[in-house]
Amino acid sequence: MAQFTLVSGSVGLITLQNPPVNALSAATRQGIVDMMNKALNDPEVKSVVVCGQNRIFCGGADIKEFGTKISGPPLIPTIHTIEATNKPVVAAIEGSALGGGLELALGCHYRIAHSKARLGLPEVTLGLLPAIGGSQRLPRLIGVPAAIELITTGRHITAAEALQLGLVDHVTRSSTVDEAIKFAQSVEGKSLDSRRISNYPCPHLPDLDAVFEGVMQEVRQKAHGAIAPIACVQAVRAAATLPYLEGMEIERQLMETLFTSSQARALQYTFFAQRAVSRWSMPSGARWDTSMPKPVHKAAVIGLGTMGRGITVALAQAGLSVVAVETQEKQLKEAKLVVSGILERAAQRRGMAPTLAKITYSHDIRAVADVDLVIEAVFEDEALKEKVFQQLSAVCKPGTFLCTNTSSLDVDHLASLTHNPELVVGMHFFAPAHVMKLLEVVYGSKSSPEALATVMQLGKRMGKVSVAVGNCWGFVGNRMLKPYMEQAFYLLEEGATPELVDQALVEFGFPMGVFRMSDLSGTDVYWKIRKEAEPVGASGQEARVRKGLRYSPLGDLLCEQGRFGQKTGQGWYQYDKPGSRVARPDPWVHNFLEEYRARHGLVARRIDHAEVLERCLYSLINEGFRILEEGIAAGPEDIDMIYVFGYGWPKHRGGPMFYASMVGLAKILERLEHYHRAHPDVPFMQPCSLLRKLVTCGSPPVHKWKDVIKKIHSQL
Numbered sequence: 001m002a003q004f005t006l007v008s009g010s011v012g013l014i015t016l017q018n019p020p021v022n023a024l025s026a027a028t029r030q031g032i033v034d035m036m037n038k039a040l041n042d043p044e045v046k047s048v049v050v051c052g053q054n055r056i057f058c059g060g061a062d063i064k065e066f067g068t069k070i071s072g073p074p075l076i077p078t079i080h081t082i083e084a085t086n087k088p089v090v091a092a093i094e095g096s097a098l099g100g101g102l103e104l105a106l107g108c109h110y111r112i113a114h115s116k117a118r119l120g121l122p123e124v125t126l127g128l129l130p131a132i133g134g135s136q137r138l139p140r141l142i143g144v145p146a147a148i149e150l151i152t153t154g155r156h157i158t159a160a161e162a163l164q165l166g167l168v169d170h171v172t173r174s175s176t177v178d179e180a181i182k183f184a185q186s187v188e189g190k191s192l193d194s195r196r197i198s199n200y201p202c203p204h205l206p207d208l209d210a211v212f213e214g215v216m217q218e219v220r221q222k223a224h225g226a227i228a229p230i231a232c233v234q235a236v237r238a239a240a241t242l243p244y245l246e247g248m249e250i251e252r253q254l255m256e257t258l259f260t261s262s263q264a265r266a267l268q269y270t271f272f273a274q275r276a277v278s279r280w281s282m283p284s285g286a287r288w289d290t291s292m293p294k295p296v297h298k299a300a301v302i303g304l305g306t307m308g309r310g311i312t313v314a315l316a317q318a319g320l321s322v323v324a325v326e327t328q329e330k331q332l333k334e335a336k337l338v339v340s341g342i343l344e345r346a347a348q349r350r351g352m353a354p355t356l357a358k359i360t361y362s363h364d365i366r367a368v369a370d371v372d373l374v375i376e377a378v379f380e381d382e383a384l385k386e387k388v389f390q391q392l393s394a395v396c397k398p399g400t401f402l403c404t405n406t407s408s409l410d411v412d413h414l415a416s417l418t419h420n421p422e423l424v425v426g427m428h429f430f431a432p433a434h435v436m437k438l439l440e441v442v443y444g445s446k447s448s449p450e451a452l453a454t455v456m457q458l459g460k461r462m463g464k465v466s467v468a469v470g471n472c473w474g475f476v477g478n479r480m481l482k483p484y485m486e487q488a489f490y491l492l493e494e495g496a497t498p499e500l501v502d503q504a505l506v507e508f509g510f511p512m513g514v515f516r517m518s519d520l521s522g523t524d525v526y527w528k529i530r531k532e533a534e535p536v537g538a539s540g541q542e543a544r545v546r547k548g549l550r551y552s553p554l555g556d557l558l559c560e561q562g563r564f565g566q567k568t569g570q571g572w573y574q575y576d577k578p579g580s581r582v583a584r585p586d587p588w589v590h591n592f593l594e595e596y597r598a599r600h601g602l603v604a605r606r607i608d609h610a611e612v613l614e615r616c617l618y619s620l621i622n623e624g625f626r627i628l629e630e631g632i633a634a635g636p637e638d639i640d641m642i643y644v645f646g647y648g649w650p651k652h653r654g655g656p657m658f659y660a661s662m663v664g665l666a667k668i669l670e671r672l673e674h675y676h677r678a679h680p681d682v683p684f685m686q687p688c689s690l691l692r693k694l695v696t697c698g699s700p701p702v703h704k705w706k707d708v709i710k711k712i713h714s715q716l
């Protein structure tokens with residue numbers, strides 16, 4: 001797992017060998033310890049270069065080993081030995097030097113990086129902190145403010161930025177290992193006293209207490225309940241205030257707490273789940289590894305409202321030629337300005353030229369005749385989308401993939417209006433489409449594996465976390481949101497306020513609660529969807545029982561008052577003016593709720609945060625089990641990534657299905673049964689049979705659920 005070669009007569013070259021990213025598995029750590037001992041004890045070796053096989057230095061600890069019993073040697077003593085030796089040790093950094101990989105490099109006396117290398121301490125994103133001395137060495141090398149920023153965000157930086165910060169000594173465009181070998185020879189026999197970072201004093205910061213107080217406040221606010229960023233700040237504070245060895249002891253203690261935390265498990269699950277969703281499968285048995293995507297060089301976007309503009313930006317940034325079509329002249333002009341502005345600002349940030357020439361604009365749908373793939377993003381109106389799909393089917397060249405950005409319409413129905421329904425796939429983007437990471441890729445009953453493979457690959461090119469799901473009302477994300485929102489309305493009927501419900505959800509870790517979110521997106525958006533789904537209700541009616549089931553008309557009644565949320569300055573909260581982002585509790589809403597309860601003879605009771613969470617989250621999770629049972633999502637990871645990357649589910653809780661496994665399936669089942677007994681007229685609270693079966697099977701861990709589901713399906 002690590003190889004030693006004597007090169008140029010005096011340089012011991014140690015190469016980490018653990019594909020694909022040379023992660024520090026037990027065997028690799030053992031290899032480093034053995035090869036380093038060999039190099040340091042060999043009198044022929046006058047200097048050492050450490051590098052990684054296949055042009056990647058090291059991706060850090062082997063994350064697969066976390067959660068298992070850690071075996072193999074620890075690296076801290078070896079890094080101390082490296083730092084203390086009188087033979088110069090040079091890290092030759094190509095590809096990535098991340099986490100434990102960068103910590104190893106920080107123990108070396110010199111660091112030479114390739115210009116395309118990326119460096120970082122991303123432990124925080126896995127619920128950990130850099131605990132092989134990284135939290136103590138980095139601030140000593142680059143100063144407290146820069147170290148805090150890198151360690152608390154886990155950001156990967158370029159070699160150029162690393163050079164600017166003083167994190168590396170030299171950046172090269174040629175062979176890093178050759179340069180490192182030459183450099184190592186040039187410093188053989190020279191004093192290394194000034195190269196041992198652990199001996200450096202931490203650069204002085206005036207008013208240290210005030211700095212850390214401010215940083216802690218900011219980090220806490222951004223963390224939404226995650227504990228690792230807080231521990232990272234505490235560790236850097238130890239570096240800034242304590243001698244090195246005492247700081248190392250604090251680093252160890254903090255890591256001990258984090259290492260076994262449920263948050264670390266959730267974040268590590270998310271790391272692998274994010275990668276697992278790219279390995280999609282369809283109920284037909286078609287899979288990612290047996291289906292060939294078609295090349296997409298030129299794409300088109302139809303409709304340049306907010307979504308269409310974002311999609312155009314995302315496609316252009318992914319390097320595609322784009323035809324952007326909008327029939328309304330005024331909207332087209334405005335879109336051109338907005339799209340160009342976004343691309344120019346983004347290019348400026350990256351120090352690159354904007355990709356404006358990649359886009360041609362047209363008001364004529366016939367301009368898409370020669371594209372490989374079209375994304376329809378017109379207003380969410382069934383008749384309009386039907387017309388567009390019929391037109392597209394007539395004007396596009398044979399074989400063009402036709403995609404829809406619908407969030408609520410039936411993909412199969414749109415496909416049925418075209419000559420080639422196998423080429424139709426849903427691409428459900430989230431606003432703003434060029435920023436949000438999630439892409440829900442919806443295959444219809446006729447979509448071909450090739451069409452799905454093509455769209456999944458396009459999503460990857462756009463930098464999205466693309467999740468393939470089956471076609472059903474609301475797909476996965478919005479379908480699960482329905483019971484969640486429904487419960488929030490019921491809680492208001494029973495005595496809660498929008499603030500109470502939202503506070504419980506924010507404390508759980510969501511960036512905002514359901515009512516604040518509803519105000520932000522427009523309360524009328526779901527009103528329209530409710531009206532379409534329930535033409536008899538959703539307007540002008542107070543009835544709380546519809547078709548024998550519980551219904552809350554609260555959202556409809558609010559909309560009838562013209563309170564459409566932030567954009568109108570009034571919704572579930574009040575705002576200083578339309579468009580203002582500062583939401584304040586609204587006495588009008590409290591009064592509206594009291595009058596409503598009085599009209600219906602409802603007596604308000606005290607509702608606590610635990611009840612809010614159980615009812616909103618468990619009903620959502622229950623729907624997730626139904627989605628799994630029906631095969632709409634292939635596995636729990638798919639649902640979890642949709643919620644983490646599209647709906648603000650806190651990453652440190654891993655997604656709804658992972659969270660359910662942490663809470664315990666038996667407990668979820670028991671609470672759903674409890675609420676369903678109290679409200680038999682709420683079908684979303686009736687426990688799904690898959691949940692019952694999983695509990696009967698002894699509540700297997702989340703990565704085993706797919707096997708249980710497969711078994712159930714094979715028995716049908």
Ligand SMILES: CCCCCCCC/C=C\C=C\CC(=O)SCCNC(=O)CCNC(=O)[C@H](O)C(C)(C)COP(=O)(O)OP(=O)(O)OC[C@H]1O[C@@H](n2cnc3c(N)ncnc32)[C@H](O)[C@@H]1OP(=O)(O)O
Pocket residue numbers: 020021023024059060061062063064070096098099100101122123126128130131132252255256259272275276
């Ligand atoms: C008190 C108790 C103390 C106990 C102490 C225990 C010992 C701890 C020792 C050291 C701790 C150090 C802390 C760390 O180092 S934590 C790890 C930090 N590193 C990372 O977070 C990097 C994660 N990886 C990445 O960011 C990327 O993978 C990258 C390296 C940039 C490469 O990206 P890309 O080229 O896009 O490739 P993929 O992401 O698709 O990855 C390819 C496959 O490799 C797998 N992978 C990647 N990194 C790791 C890793 N560190 N460990 C294990 N596996 C890794 C990834 O899952 C892909 O696999 P697959 O193809 O099967 O999906």
